[in-house]
Amino acid sequence: MHRFFPSASLIVALPLLIASAHAQDRIYRCxxxxTNNPQVAKQKGCTLMDGGNITIIEGTKPAAKPAAAPTAGAPAAAPRNGGERVDNAAQRARDSDARAILEAELRKAEERLAEAKKAYANGEPEKQGIESRNYQRYLDRVAELKAAVTRAENDVAGIKRELDRLGPR
Structure with missing residues (x-):
């Protein structure tokens, strides 16, 4: 029987090799x-980061937009910061567009409400297929139809509130 006995130098060197393989360079925050360059860190006065591994993923930098002057005849674009006011003509045009959109949505919502009420038939819609034999299925469908009517009524009421907030034409 032949046994393997590692030399003492191998026993001492093995942990050092493993530790150096897992060692990470020192990281400095500026x-x-x-950076992991000590000379650069010393020049910039960076601080040494302590603790586990650090992963840094650089994001994209936003491109600077050139300031464009408004063209003649076109209203100035409205600022989004809320600090500057929009001229009256542009605001009236926006309000008019918003009112037109809301009125179109109101017409659609009223049509959906009329269809939902017709299908609901005051809580007594006609039974369909298996519902004549399965009364619970009929009751479930009636409950769904009632919920659809309630949703449609709420939609119409909400759109009307929004139109009221815009004020009179």
């Missing part, structure tokens, strides 16, 4: 930047 504001919002990171």
């Amino acid at each position: 504001g919002n930047e990171y």
Whole structure:
């Protein structure tokens, strides 16, 4: 029987090799930047980061938009920051567009409400197929139809509230 006995130097060197394979360079933080170069870190006055591994994924930088002057005859684009006011003509045009959209949505919602009420038939819709033999299925469908009518009524009421918020024409 032949046994293998590793030498003492191999026993001492093995843990050092494993530790050095897993060792990570020191990471320095310089504001919002990171580096593992000690000379750069010393020049910039960076601080050493302690603790586990650090993963940094750089994002894309937004492209700067050139400031474009409004063309003649076209209203100035409205700022989104809320600090500046929009001229009256542009605001009236927006309000008019919003009213037209809401009125179209109101017509659609009223049509859906009329269809839902017709299908609901005041809580007594005609039985369909198996519902004549399965009364629970009929009751479930009636409950769904009633819920559809309620939703449609709420939609119409909500759109009317929005139109009222816009004020009179």
